[in-house]
Amino acid sequence: MSIIVQLMLLFLIVCAIAVCVTKDLLTSVVIYMAYSMIMSIVWITMQSPDLAITEAAVGAGITSLLLFLALKKIHAIDARNEVRRKHAEKQRGGEHHGEEE
Amino acid sequence: MAKKNKKSRWIDRMNGWLSDEEGALEREMEAAQEQAAAPDIEKLSPAEIRWAKEEQEEEARIEAAMHDWTEKKALPFARAMYNLLCVGICVTMIALLLYTVTVLPAFGDPSHPINNEVSARYIENGLQETGAVNIVTGMILDYRAFDTLGESSVLFTAAMVVLFLLRKDKDSARYSQLAQTMDQNPHSDTYYEPKNDIILQKTATILVPIVLLLGVYVVLNGHLSPGGGFSGGAIMGAGLILYVTAFGFAKMRRFFTYKTYQRVVLVALLTYALSKCYSFYTGANHIESVIPLGTPGAILSSGLILVLNICVGFIVACTMYCFYAVFRKGEL
Amino acid sequence: MQFLLVNYEQTAAVILFCIGFTTMLLHKNLLKKIIGMDIMDAGIFLFLACQGFIKGRVAPIVENGVQDVEAYINPVPAGLVLTGIVVSVSVTALMLALTVRLYYRYHTLNLDEMIALAGKEEV
Numbered sequence: 001m002s003i004i005v006q007l008m009l010l011f012l013i014v015c016a017i018a019v020c021v022t023k024d025l026l027t028s029v030v031i032y033m034a035y036s037m038i039m040s041i042v043w044i045t046m047q048s049p050d051l052a053i054t055e056a057a058v059g060a061g062i063t064s065l066l067l068f069l070a071l072k073k074i075h076a077i078d079a080r081n082e083v084r085r086k087h088a089e090k091q092r093g094g095e096h097h098g099e100e101e
Numbered sequence: 102m103a104k105k106n107k108k109s110r111w112i113d114r115m116n117g118w119l120s121d122e123e124g125a126l127e128r129e130m131e132a133a134q135e136q137a138a139a140p141d142i143e144k145l146s147p148a149e150i151r152w153a154k155e156e157q158e159e160e161a162r163i164e165a166a167m168h169d170w171t172e173k174k175a176l177p178f179a180r181a182m183y184n185l186l187c188v189g190i191c192v193t194m195i196a197l198l199l200y201t202v203t204v205l206p207a208f209g210d211p212s213h214p215i216n217n218e219v220s221a222r223y224i225e226n227g228l229q230e231t232g233a234v235n236i237v238t239g240m241i242l243d244y245r246a247f248d249t250l251g252e253s254s255v256l257f258t259a260a261m262v263v264l265f266l267l268r269k270d271k272d273s274a275r276y277s278q279l280a281q282t283m284d285q286n287p288h289s290d291t292y293y294e295p296k297n298d299i300i301l302q303k304t305a306t307i308l309v310p311i312v313l314l315l316g317v318y319v320v321l322n323g324h325l326s327p328g329g330g331f332s333g334g335a336i337m338g339a340g341l342i343l344y345v346t347a348f349g350f351a352k353m354r355r356f357f358t359y360k361t362y363q364r365v366v367l368v369a370l371l372t373y374a375l376s377k378c379y380s381f382y383t384g385a386n387h388i389e390s391v392i393p394l395g396t397p398g399a400i401l402s403s404g405l406i407l408v409l410n411i412c413v414g415f416i417v418a419c420t421m422y423c424f425y426a427v428f429r430k431g432e433l
Numbered sequence: 434m435q436f437l438l439v440n441y442e443q444t445a446a447v448i449l450f451c452i453g454f455t456t457m458l459l460h461k462n463l464l465k466k467i468i469g470m471d472i473m474d475a476g477i478f479l480f481l482a483c484q485g486f487i488k489g490r491v492a493p494i495v496e497n498g499v500q501d502v503e504a505y506i507n508p509v510p511a512g513l514v515l516t517g518i519v520v521s522v523s524v525t526a527l528m529l530a531l532t533v534r535l536y537y538r539y540h541t542l543n544l545d546e547m548i549a550l551a552g553k554e555e556v
Contacts, residue, residue: 005442006441009441009442009445010445012445012449013445013448013449013452016449016452016453016456016472017452019456019465019468019469019472020452020455020456020460020465020469025462025464025465028464028465028468029468032468032471032472035472035475036475039475039479042479043482046442046482046483046485046486047486047490047491047492047506048482048485048492048506048511048514049492050511050515051478051482051511051514051515051518054515054518054519055475055478055518058518058519058522059471059475059518059522062522063471063521063522063525066525066526066529067464067467067468067525067529069529070464070529070532070533071464073533073536074464074532074533074536074542
């Protein structure tokens with residue numbers, strides 16, 4: 001039983017370090033969501049079911065949702081697709097110019 | 102005669118201070134001085150004009166040199182010092198806290214100083230005095246209800262500030278034709294139209310009633326099993342958010358508009374405050390409260406805790422939905 | 434040193450707090466700072482709830498009329514953490530709203546660039 005708790009705590013620490021180190025914002029929000037969920041299970045091993053329900057509903061639900069919405073507002077969710085689209089447009093524009101000339 | 106004079110002087114002085122007469126006078130004097138000091142360009146000789154130009158060029162050079170020094174020397178140095186200090190503070194804090202953990206009592210020790218007569222009183226007399234089977238709910242809504250009032254006001258303040266910052270004002274002059282057309286543009290971030298995703302809609306048809314039912318259950322059984330107002334409210338809010346994401350704001354507005362939000366939150370907060378006032382009044386004056394505690398284990402028990410749970414549940418559900426709607430669309 | 438490994442829950446909570454704190458200080462992106470603050474909050478709540486746990490006892494919900502002090506864990510830290518979780522989500526929502534408005538104004542989330550732009554505006 002305690003080995004499970006130790007593994008979960010180790011997972012939490014690894015998640016926290018991963019959030020600090022990642023450069024992509026979307027990845028760090030998803031990792032934060034996983035962190036919140038595992039934290040909710042750790043509360044249950046501490047014999048506090050109230051805290052587990054609240055943390056699951058609020059941390060893995062509402063806070064992560066608000067972070068995703070904020071990412072959408074700063075145009076960072078489609079960041080990779082936008083870069084690809086602009087690159088493709090530039091290439092197509094370059095080819096067109098090449099053909100004209 | 103003297104009294105009348107004094108009174109008029111006092112009122113006159115206050116009126117003068119309110120209409121900022123002194124400030125206006127000072128500003129006039131400063132403007133007149135500046136005008137007198139500014140040289141008349143036509144009256145200057147060419148030598149003076151040259152000297153004035155050289156002075157200006159010298160000033161520009163000094164400013165450029167300072168800007169260079171800022172960009173190239175001062176800023177990188179400041180950044181390096183900041184990073185070094187940060188790392189130093191973090192390492193110091195980690196060392197201090199880990200040392201503190203070594204002097205703490207062992208984990209799970211019954212003789213921890215935190216297990217004193219306060220928790221003993223809550224556990225032994227909790228059921229008789231509050232009527233709640235869940236000791237934690239009885240504690241936060243009966244023994245320590247003042248903390249919960251503070252927490253509800255923090256939630257309310259956060260909701261108000263988010264509304265201030267992100268809400269679109271339809272009546273203002275800035276919400277012009279341009280902004281309205283931007284709403285129809287698919288690339289703008291306030292564009293919202295339900296994409297009518299089949300998978301999402303079918304899943305939401307099944308899940309939303311279950312989630313809302315779970316939320317209502319958790320709120321109503323807050324004093325009998327784990328849960329309470331906050332968790333149940335957050336679950337209800339999540340159900341509402343799922344509905345809005347799947348079916349669109351137009352369908353949501355059939356039963357939940359801004360007016361509904363205002364009225365529900367107002368009534369819930371007032372009921373909470375009045376219930377707590379009643380409890381404070383009867384407790385402070387050592388009067389027995391007339392609200393029956395009921396049999397422990399039934400839903401209709403524990404006096405006012407059920408009412409408080411329902412109020413808190415409504416407030417939290419509406420607040421979570423308000424956060425989502427204001428972030429997503431800018432209006433409720 | 435061994436005590437740190439025996440008391441692993443509290444050590445883990447302290448380490449999480451420090452990781453969150455470091456993230457908040459060292460990154461220049463505003464969203465990373467906000468996520469760091471959330472990690473810090475969760476670490477503190479874990480530490481608080483650890484103080485209330487007693488080995489061999491169950492959650493504080495009265496069962497079968499047993500109202501012995503020896504049968505349940507300490508309910509007081511759980512109440513404190515419940516309040517703290519709600520305050521944490523409120524503060525996160527407020528900070529995210531401020532971040533969105535800052536982005537509309539300066540079109541960047543980097544703190545250094547924002548300060549430079551703001552400084553030029555005042556002059």
